[in-house]
Amino acid sequence: MSQYQEKATVARIEQFANKNFRLTLHCPQIAVSAKPGQFVMIRTATGKDPLLRRPFSIHQTSSGGGIQIYFKVVGRGTEILSQVKKDQEVSVLGPLGRGFRLGLNGPAIIVGGGLGIAPMLFLAKENCRLKRKCSDDLILLGAREKNELEHLLEDFRRLGLRLLTATDDGSLGHHGFVTEIMQSALPPGCTVYTCGPEPMMARVGKICQSQGIPCQVSVESVMACGMGACLGCSRPAKDGTYTHVCLNGPVYDAEELQWTI
Amino acid sequence: MSQYQEKATVARIEQFANKNFRLTLHCPQIAVSAKPGQFVMIRTATGKDPLLRRPFSIHQTSSGGGIQIYFKVVGRGTEILSQVKKDQEVSVLGPLGRGFRLGLNGPAIIVGGGLGIAPMLFLAKENCRLKRKCSDDLILLGAREKNELEHLLEDFRRLGLRLLTATDDGSLGHHGFVTEIMQSALPPGCTVYTCGPEPMMARVGKICQSQGIPCQVSVESVMACGMGACLGCSRPAKDGTYTHVCLNGPVYDAEELQWTI
Amino acid sequence: MDYMMPRDKNQPDLRVNIGSLEIANPVMTASGTFGYAREFEGLMNLHHLGAVIVKGISLYPRVGNPPPRIVETACGMLNAIGLQNVGVDRFITEKMPYLQGLNVPVIVNILGDSLAEYEEITARLAGVAGVAGIEVNISCPNVKKGGVAFGTDPIMAAAVTGAVKKKADVPVMVKLSPNVSDITVIARAVEDAGADAISLINTLIGMAIDLPSRRPALANIIGGLSGPAIKPVALRMVYQVARTVSVPVIGIGGIESAEDALEFMLAGATAVQIGTANFINPRASEEVIEGIGAYAKAEKLLSIRSIIGGLRIE
Amino acid sequence: MDYMMPRDKNQPDLRVNIGSLEIANPVMTASGTFGYAREFEGLMNLHHLGAVIVKGISLYPRVGNPPPRIVETACGMLNAIGLQNVGVDRFITEKMPYLQGLNVPVIVNILGDSLAEYEEITARLAGVAGVAGIEVNISCPNVKKGGVAFGTDPIMAAAVTGAVKKKADVPVMVKLSPNVSDITVIARAVEDAGADAISLINTLIGMAIDLPSRRPALANIIGGLSGPAIKPVALRMVYQVARTVSVPVIGIGGIESAEDALEFMLAGATAVQIGTANFINPRASEEVIEGIGAYAKAEKLLSIRSIIGGLRIE
Numbered sequence A, B: 001m002s003q004y005q006e007k008a009t010v011a012r013i014e015q016f017a018n019k020n021f022r023l024t025l026h027c028p029q030i031a032v033s034a035k036p037g038q039f040v041m042i043r044t045a046t047g048k049d050p051l052l053r054r055p056f057s058i059h060q061t062s063s064g065g066g067i068q069i070y071f072k073v074v075g076r077g078t079e080i081l082s083q084v085k086k087d088q089e090v091s092v093l094g095p096l097g098r099g100f101r102l103g104l105n106g107p108a109i110i111v112g113g114g115l116g117i118a119p120m121l122f123l124a125k126e127n128c129r130l131k132r133k134c135s136d137d138l139i140l141l142g143a144r145e146k147n148e149l150e151h152l153l154e155d156f157r158r159l160g161l162r163l164l165t166a167t168d169d170g171s172l173g174h175h176g177f178v179t180e181i182m183q184s185a186l187p188p189g190c191t192v193y194t195c196g197p198e199p200m201m202a203r204v205g206k207i208c209q210s211q212g213i214p215c216q217v218s219v220e221s222v223m224a225c226g227m228g229a230c231l232g233c234s235r236p237a238k239d240g241t242y243t244h245v246c247l248n249g250p251v252y253d254a255e256e257l258q259w260t261i
Numbered sequence C, D: 001m002d003y004m005m006p007r008d009k010n011q012p013d014l015r016v017n018i019g020s021l022e023i024a025n026p027v028m029t030a031s032g033t034f035g036y037a038r039e040f041e042g043l044m045n046l047h048h049l050g051a052v053i054v055k056g057i058s059l060y061p062r063v064g065n066p067p068p069r070i071v072e073t074a075c076g077m078l079n080a081i082g083l084q085n086v087g088v089d090r091f092i093t094e095k096m097p098y099l100q101g102l103n104v105p106v107i108v109n110i111l112g113d114s115l116a117e118y119e120e121i122t123a124r125l126a127g128v129a130g131v132a133g134i135e136v137n138i139s140c141p142n143v144k145k146g147g148v149a150f151g152t153d154p155i156m157a158a159a160v161t162g163a164v165k166k167k168a169d170v171p172v173m174v175k176l177s178p179n180v181s182d183i184t185v186i187a188r189a190v191e192d193a194g195a196d197a198i199s200l201i202n203t204l205i206g207m208a209i210d211l212p213s214r215r216p217a218l219a220n221i222i223g224g225l226s227g228p229a230i231k232p233v234a235l236r237m238v239y240q241v242a243r244t245v246s247v248p249v250i251g252i253g254g255i256e257s258a259e260d261a262l263e264f265m266l267a268g269a270t271a272v273q274i275g276t277a278n279f280i281n282p283r284a285s286e287e288v289i290e291g292i293g294a295y296a297k298a299e300k301l302l303s304i305r306s307i308i309g310g311l312r313i314e
């Protein structure tokens, strides 16, 4: 498992919704070794404040040595990151964590909500590549409103997979939660992959459990190091101990974790 | 004495020598009330690090509401400041301190060295305006080498005053210290104004003292507040007490201060 | 004396009580960071302040330490001003007239080398028009005890408190030093000795070195650390003390915004003081007051008092 | 055991001694910030380290605190990991084999609830191949004394030191807590009790609050403050302790760069530890070593030892 601390160059920064941005970084070592579901830790400040790196899922990689992250401005770190300029240098550490287990037989049902859509593009792409046949895969994406989704759809559409959308306000696709369209869409023998807000993932996990379908979830946690050194990113596991999201995750079998719905 | 905390807009940033920059800021309230020798305190970071504002002399003001500072990158604050972009917002506090006493009869001999040239342009201009007749004023500017000086000269030349230069390496004007050309150039009844490295100012002060010529110096000190609130900017005064550079200075009669030459 | 403006019934009630002193809002300026207030008159509306706490005053004038007196550190600064001040007599004649005109409670921060000095300053301040409170800085070295700070020993801290209380005709706040093993022991000692309120924290003792010259960055070698860097320590101590004593606690340390101030109030502070932030943003205290008001309105609080100590812990 | 590589005569001598332990350079990784070293193997050259100090080990495994365990603060962070670790037995069987292979001195940081526990861990570590030193974390609560930290009382601090010394077959460093009124008292106590070296500082106790939820930011309410924010406090304490004791002092607290490390050495530290900086820059310790080497070369120092305590004070 190779990891790198690279001085990445900003290749592109795009603003989608009001607070949603997509950042393309040139960091060839990380790009070539990244797996879907893994993440990077990025230094947002040049000074000592904010001090810690911020974790972001890898949205996709390019053969030219680029990686993309898709993020929302929620605080100071993401605010600074949203203001980077082309050609600026940014320190990126990665790839980190355990990604999705891919290439399984049967249809892949990929369920992303909100920022949880970020890792799903890389996942869908790579899974297709590994499985060769992916015509029965299905992508379900949910967001609050249309403009949080539409800019991302283009890249997903290019994969040629079946794609359904849902928005809380009905401005695009199904009017309601993405879990509502998922419920009836689970073919036998499928595997569900999900990332999104905790309640959404808990719900997805529960649906899968009740139907006996395997479900991989990508979860978050506060992180200081992202590489197993600080033990800060603990999360209660099913067996009563703690698991460390940066090392044992961020992807888990839904059953390994404790969920409060 | 009006002071303002303004959100200034960067109108222009110019790089002169390797580490020397000139920054033009639009902050009309400060511009209109500034006097030569006064300074501003600028926040360089958007985060909490570096925490404190940095002091800079006012290089010149424009009737359009602009002020200029001329600075050298010596640490983190000035590094950040050298990287501002046009239209960026920067918080500026000023004008601060007591400036030069101007409009005195007799020739003004203006001696600036290194970054100490910064306040001298504003001084020369304003002094000319107040005195009306300034054909016998003299400007002496020193620096380490040509490219630290030449970009600044244009604005000085525009004043139409007599101007002599000196460089440590002889690449422009007199080869040596500016104090060497000053020594012989002091006409009777003149007033000397100076700003530059401590040893230079001490030397200038001493020459003036020996010839009985009044000498105003602009000095530096570390500063936290720039407005008399922290008492951090103390400097030993002649009488054994401390003076506060931000309030009682930065301009003093050379005789008020203790000098070590 | 009544400092209160008639209250607008549509605005949330920001008043809080520090012993018998009612202040219009919970925001004061910290000693040594706001001069004698006048320095800020052009940059903010001084009348809006909950209270002004002036630079520490001693019995006799002090010239302070040689430079350098300050140095920046990560998210903070060290100062070794050396308690420069004009002395209590000149303070009363030269500074009080202006301060009194502000119509804002003036709290005088006092310091001394000995119990007698604390007592004497307090005596001279008694009856001075405009003085609404006294804040006792006990982080000063006790000359009689070989320079150990009054504030690091519960017995000495109580003795200073008692000495001041004996002569004071206004509420007395005691300002604690954070450089102690157990802040609650000191807090309890000064409460028992009669303190009407406890303010904390004063600066942490720190040091910086200038590598190129291999010299201490401060002429005094060590100095007091303030600013955002110390906020977590301050918040912890305020939380501990507020759970220990029953007098009002005033939170100080790295407060820059209304959010910071509200966190201190949740931890148990009745009011807060703005220190180093004044240097960076001269309008900091006014903005904190505005922000607290906006929060109270948004959260539909009838009185800001309702959040004091309101930290949710299960 | 000899950890030394044959020394290049054109390179400055960076070796320093911690009691009887000679290390190749004065840079160690701080306990709890470097895992068990293996986490960093792909990102830096572990063989370059002066020493590795591993995450604190207790007699029995500990699961640690519930989340959230960490929160960022201004130029720092708070942690309340809750001393999660695999316990001394699994440490020896699972972690030591890899560590031993590094050919770098391994110092084991130990912690306990009682004197007996400290003693027993030390006994189990005695004779374990690869263990080059023990660092005693005395910031832990003494269960018998109602949870007061061993490190805040000179008598308890000395007792722990004595208990560990009794069983240890390698040099013993005692790591001091900064949450005390007078660090020199504790330092003297542990030196008298036989400590071979003193490391400081451990974290300052702090707290953070999440305003929107009105809850403590850490599940444990309070946590340990580390990072650049605490550097001035650490530097001051190292300076004070180095002037008080004659055993080597190891400086810790907010060190991110060679400049920081050199400042601690000027203040009297024989070596330093890199903590929080490892999280931000996994190569931090290696870069500090390189930077110290470059400084020694530029300043034409025959040995880095010549700057220890070299602060110029007139």
Ligand SMILES: Cc1cc2nc3c(=O)[nH]c(=O)nc-3n(C[C@H](O)[C@H](O)[C@H](O)COP(=O)(O)OP(=O)(O)OC[C@H]3O[C@@H](n4cnc5c(N)ncnc54)[C@H](O)[C@@H]3O)c2cc1C
Pocket: A039, A050, A054, A055, A056, A057, A058, A069, A070, A071, A072, A073, A074, A075, A076, A077, A078, A079, A115, A118, A119, A219, A220, A221, A222, A223, A250
């Ligand atoms: C493995 C992993 C992968 C991640 N991938 C992505 C991604 O692809 N895209 C993305 O946008 N984010 C992602 N995140 C979340 C991202 O790391 C945080 O949003 C970011 O660290 C916030 O930094 P900040 O400095 O802007 O906010 P801070 O100033 O640190 O926090 C500001 C406020 O936002 C809250 N906050 C923190 N994290 C979140 C969050 N995730 N959502 C909402 N509020 C939050 C904080 O509690 C705080 O109140 C991921 C997190 C992890 C652990």
Ligand SMILES: Cc1cc2nc3c(=O)[nH]c(=O)nc-3n(C[C@H](O)[C@H](O)[C@H](O)COP(=O)(O)OP(=O)(O)OC[C@H]3O[C@@H](n4cnc5c(N)ncnc54)[C@H](O)[C@@H]3O)c2cc1C
Pocket: B039, B050, B054, B055, B056, B057, B058, B069, B070, B071, B072, B073, B074, B075, B076, B077, B078, B079, B115, B118, B119, B219, B220, B221, B222, B223, B250
């Ligand atoms: C009243 C006043 C007016 C000033 N006017 C100007 C001006 O017009 N142009 C200008 O360039 N500077 C001017 N200065 C100096 C300027 O304020 C400092 O250079 C600046 O604060 C350095 O900030 P920094 O964060 O880059 O350096 P820091 O990171 O704070 O310091 C980096 C290193 O540089 C050293 N240093 C600090 N100040 C200076 C200095 N003046 N010269 C050389 N080394 C220094 C520090 O000791 C430290 O070792 C003025 C200072 C004062 C008090």
Ligand SMILES: Cc1cc2nc3c(=O)[nH]c(=O)nc-3n(C[C@H](O)[C@H](O)[C@H](O)COP(=O)(O)O)c2cc1C
Pocket: B230, B231, B232, C030, C031, C032, C033, C055, C056, C057, C079, C081, C083, C109, C137, C175, C201, C202, C203, C225, C226, C227, C228, C230, C252, C253, C254, C255, C273, C274, C275, C276, C277
């Ligand atoms: C420059 C300076 C001078 C100070 N002078 C005093 C003083 O005279 N008396 C006092 O009790 N506290 C003094 N303090 C401490 C502050 O009042 C305050 O307790 C401390 O700075 C922490 O708050 P802050 O982080 O908001 O600055 C001073 C602080 C600074 C920075």
Ligand SMILES: Cc1cc2nc3c(=O)[nH]c(=O)nc-3n(C[C@H](O)[C@H](O)[C@H](O)COP(=O)(O)O)c2cc1C
Pocket: A230, A231, A232, D030, D031, D032, D033, D055, D056, D057, D079, D081, D083, D109, D137, D175, D201, D202, D203, D225, D226, D227, D228, D230, D252, D253, D254, D255, D273, D274, D275, D276, D277
């Ligand atoms: C996440 C974390 C875990 C820590 N765990 C331990 C520990 O187990 N034992 C110990 O003695 N110190 C521990 N420390 C303290 C560090 O070793 C160090 O003393 C402190 O962080 C100050 O140094 P720094 O500012 O460089 O991080 C820990 C610190 C952090 C941040």
Ligand code: FES
Pocket: A222, A223, A224, A225, A226, A227, A228, A229, A230, A231, A232, A233, A244, A245, A246, A247
């Ligand atoms: S973030 Fe440090 S161990 Fe996971």
Ligand code: FES
Pocket: B222, B223, B224, B225, B226, B227, B228, B229, B230, B231, B232, B233, B244, B245, B246, B247
């Ligand atoms: S810089 Fe604060 S008083 Fe001068």
